[in-house]
Amino acid sequence: MDIEAILDVMGCRTRREIINLLREEPRFVSQISRELEIGQKAIIEHLRAMEELGLLTSSFKKIERGRPRKYYDMSHDITVNIIINQATFQVDITDEALTRKQLPSGEEWSKLLNVEHKIRMGHYEAIEELKSLIRLYSTLKKRAEEVLEDVEGTQE
DSSP, X not given: OOHHHHHHHHTSHHHHHHHHHHHHSOEEHHHHHHHHTOOHHHHHHHHHHHHHXXXXXXXXXXXXXXXXXXXXXXXXXXXXXXXXXXXXEEEEEEEEOOSOTTSOOSHHHHHHHHHHHHXXXXXXXXXXXXXXXXHHHHHHHHHHHHHHHHHHHHHO
């Protein structure tokens, strides 16, 4: 895949929001439009750009009444790593059909992937960053477990 094209397409917040919706399940244009509160014509243009690049696929599905709807879905996993520091400016794109769909996404996951990439590229100063993330995740996990215990305790 062309690095410039991916960065250009994904530089748009609306397109990232569309991708985030499609992570959950395939959707058709009016669903995306309604959920993002953006006009259908604009959504169609964003979808077209991402489909042409190969980020999305589309398929028609029959519905009970009316004509078939065109659903959009993620085509496969793509990992984009950007490293910018005084010694490096590097953009790596891995276009792999990974089987890790159950793994989380979002900002925290991106941080972890970025730290992992730094370490694998030999930037061992990122180990401290990784240790910090582990402490944060451990604290969040403990808090989530406490909340769960409280909720389950009130349901009994």
